[in-house]
Amino acid sequence: MLLAGKKGLVLNVTNKNSIGWAVAERVAALGAKVGVGAQNEKMLDKVNELIAGNDRMKSFVVDFSDDAQMEALAQAAKETFGHLDFVVHSAAFAKREDLAGRFVDTSRDGFAMAMDISCYSLVAMCKHLEPILADDASIVTMSYLGSVRAVGNYNVMGVAKAALESAVRYLANDLGERGIRVNTVSPGPINTISARGVRGLTDMIKEVHDVAPLKREFGQDEVAGTTAYLVSDLSKGVTGQLIYVDSGYNIMGI
Template identity: 45%
Template sequence: MSLLEGKRVLILGLANDKSIAWGIANVMKEQGARLAFSFLNEALAKRVNPLSDEIGGEFTFELDVCNEEHLENMKNIVKEKWGQVDVIVHSLAFSDKEDLKKRFSETSRDGFKLAHDISAYSLISTCNVLKEVMAPDCSVMALTYHGSVKVLSGYNVMGVAKASLESSMRYLADDLGPEGIRVNCISAGPIRTLAASGVPGLKGFLKDVEEKAPLRRNVTQEDVGGVACFLASKLANGVTGQVIYVDSGISILGA
C-alpha cells in the first residue's frame, strides 16, 4: 500500500507549477493521496484549475485568508466533499514588495500587518476554522524559510513573519496535540518560485547553496515533497511542533 493511500489532502496557496506546493502535491499523489486546492482569486483560478485537472484533484475553491467568509466556506466545502480532512498543507505567504526593497527599519505599519496576517495568522485561522473537520490524526504543515532565524539580506519583514509563523506552529501543536493533531513546519532552501522571485538577492542565495552547502546542490520541489509525505504519514506520528529543514544542509554552516 502507498504511504498516503486515500488520505484527503488540502493544499492552500498553490500558485503555479513552479510552486513548492506543486512539488508536494505531485509526490503526495504518487503516494496515493486525494487532493484539493485553493486559489486566491479568479485570475489565479485560471492557473490552479488546469493543474488540479492535470493531477486529478477532486475540487478547488476560492480562498482569501483575510476574508472570514472564505474561511468558513472552506470548512463547508471540505465537510460536503470529504467529511473530514487528513492533511493540510499551508503554502501561503505575502508581503508588499516595497517593504522588501527598503531598509528594514523603514517597514511600513500596514506592510508589517499584511505580511503577518497572510503569512502567519492564516495558519491559526485555518486551524481554528477546520478543527471540526480534521481527522483525529490530522497532520498540518506550513512552509517556512531560514530567514526566520537568521538575517538574510532583502528578506526583511518576511523573515519576521516567518518567525511568527514558526512560533504559531509550536503553540498550535501544543493546543491541538491532545486531539491527536500534529502541526509542523518545513523550512525549504531557496527555490525559484513565484513568491521567491520578489525577494532581492535570490540568485545569490541559490549560488551560495550550490557552492557551500554540504550537498553542493539546490533542493528541488520533489525534495520538499518527500519530507511533506513523511510528515503526512503514520511514520511521523510522534513528530509535532518541529521545523524540519530541507536545504542541502546550508543552515548548519556558520557565517
Template identity: 45%
Template sequence: MIDLKGKTAVVFGLANKRSIAWAIAQKLNEAGAKVAICYQSERLKKEADALLPELNDAKSFQCDVSVDEEIERVTEELKAAYGTVDIVVHSVAFAPSDAIKNDFLLTKRDDFRVALDVSAYSLVAVARALEPLMSAGGSILTLTYYGAEKVFPNYNVMGVAKAALEATVRYLAASLGPKGIRVNAISAGPIKTLAARGIGDFNKILDTVTERAPLHRNVETAEVGNTAAFLLSPLASGITGEITYVDCGYNVTGM
C-alpha cells in the same frame, strides 16, 4: 513506502506548477491521498484548474486565507465534498513589495500587519476552521525559511513573519496535540518560485547556498515534496511542533 490511501489532503497556496504547494500536492497524490487544491483568487483559477487532470480525482477551491468569510466558506465546501479532512498544507506567504525591498527600519505599520496576518496568522485561522473536520486526528504542515533565524538581504519583514510562523507552529502543536493533530513546518532552501521573484538579488542567495551547503547545490521542489509527504504521513506519527530543514544542509554551516 508512504501510504495515504483513504486520506483527504487540502493544499492551500497553489500558485502554478513551479510552486512548492504543487510539488507537495503531487507527492500526496502519488501516495494515494485525495487532494483538494486551494488557490487565492479568480486570477489563479485557470492555473489551478489546468493542473487538476494531473492528479487523481482532485478538486479545486478558491480561498483567500486573509478573509475569514472565505475560510468559512471553503470549510463548508470541503465538508460537503469530503466529509472529513486528514491533512492540511499551508503554503502561504505575502508582504507588500516595499516592505521587502526597503530597509527594515522603514517598514510601515500597515505593511508589517499585512505580512504577519497573511504569512503567520492565516495558519491559525485555517487550523481553527478545519479542526472540526479532522475528527480522526491528522497533520498540518506549513512552509518557512531560514530567514526566520538569520538576516538575509532583501528579506526584511518576511523574515519576521516567518519567525512568527515558526512560533505559531509550536503553539498550535500544543493546542491541537490532545486532539491527535500534529503541526510541523519545513524550512526549505531557496527555490525559484513566483514568490521568490520579489526578493532582490535572489540569485546571489542561490549561489551562496551552492558554494556553502554541504551538498553544494540548491534543493529541488520534489525534495521538499518528499519530506512533506513523510511528515504528513503516519510514518511521522511521533513528530510535532518541529521545523525540518530541507536545504541541502546550508543551515548547519558557519564560514
C-alpha cells in the same frame, strides 16, 4: 501507497512552479485525494488547468485574509471529503517595498499585511478547519531561514516567518490532545515565481550550493518529499518541529 485513503488540502497553489503544486502532485501520486486551493477566481482558472484530468484532485477558492471564505472552505471541504487527514499551508505575502531596503523603514500597514497573510492565516485556517480534522491529522506550513537570521532583502517576511514558527509550536500544543500534529518545513532558496520578488535570489541559491554540506541542488521535489513524510503515518511521533530542506546550509557557521 503511502497516503492511500488519506484526504487533505494544499493551500494555496499559484502556478506549476510553486512549492504548493509540487506538494499537491506528490501527495496525490502517493494515493491521497487532494483539495488544491486558489486565492481567487482568476487563480482558480490556473489551478483548474493544472489539475485537469487528475481524478484525485479538486479545486477550491480561499482568500486567507477573509474569515468568511475560510469558513466556506471548511464547509466545502466537509461536503467533499467528510473529514481531513492533512492540510498543507503554503501562503505568504509582503509588499515588495517592505522587502527591500532597511527593515526599520517597514510601513505599519505593510507589517500588518505580512503578519496577517504569512502567519495569522495558519492560525485562522486551523480554527476554521479544526471541526473536520481527523484525530490523527497532520498540518504542515512553510518557512525560511530568514526567520532566525537577518537575510538581506527579506526583512518583514523574516519577522513574519519567525512568528509563524512560534505559532506552529503553540498550535501543536493546542491540538496535540487530539493527536493532531503541526510542523514546519523550511526550504532553502528555490527559484519559484514568488521567490523572485526577493532581490539577489540567484546569488543566494549559488551561495547555498557552494557552502552547504551536500554539494547538490535542491528544489520543489525535495520539499514535497519531506512534506509527504510529515503528512503520512510515518511521522506520528513528530509535532511542533522545524525541518530544514536546504542541503544542510542552515548548520554552517559561514
